[in-house]
Amino acid sequence: MTRSTLNYLIDAATLLVLLGMVATGLILEFVLPPGSGGIRHAPDTLWSLARHDWGALHFYAAIALAALIVLHLALHWNWVFTTTARLLMRGRPLRSADAWRRNAIGMCLLAAVFASLFLFVVFAKMYVSSPHEHEEEQVQVEYPQEADL
Structure with a gap:
């Protein structure tokens, strides 16, 4: 394989992965935005994938894109x-x-x-930090009962 063919293949793969990142990003932002299910009912899905699954695809596409850019720079x-x-x-x-x-x-x-x-x-x-991290440090306030009044 010639160097120009290798450059072409790496650049084409970079473009495809970049388009995949854009597509998954658009899905995460507009199709399955934060709060699109999963707390009190089954999460919304697109093609059998929930928002978390699309986020994982987006992350792995980012890793692949970084690797392809490193290859491109190396060449x-x-x-x-x-x-x-x-x-x-x-x-x-x-x-x-x-x-x-x-x-x-x-x-x-x-x-x-x-x-x-x-x-x-x-x-x-x-x-x-977790929102529940400092729960034990909160002061418990006792309100007087009606019988005490």
């Missing part, structure tokens, strides 16, 4: 590196870096992005 890394360096240098002559140096910088940037995402999730989980 175009020389262009990304050269163009970014040229923009940051602002007219100064661009030294040609060795291929291993470009790849090392790319891997470090990719690791930094994944570490940032990981830390975001860790800190978000640390600060989640």
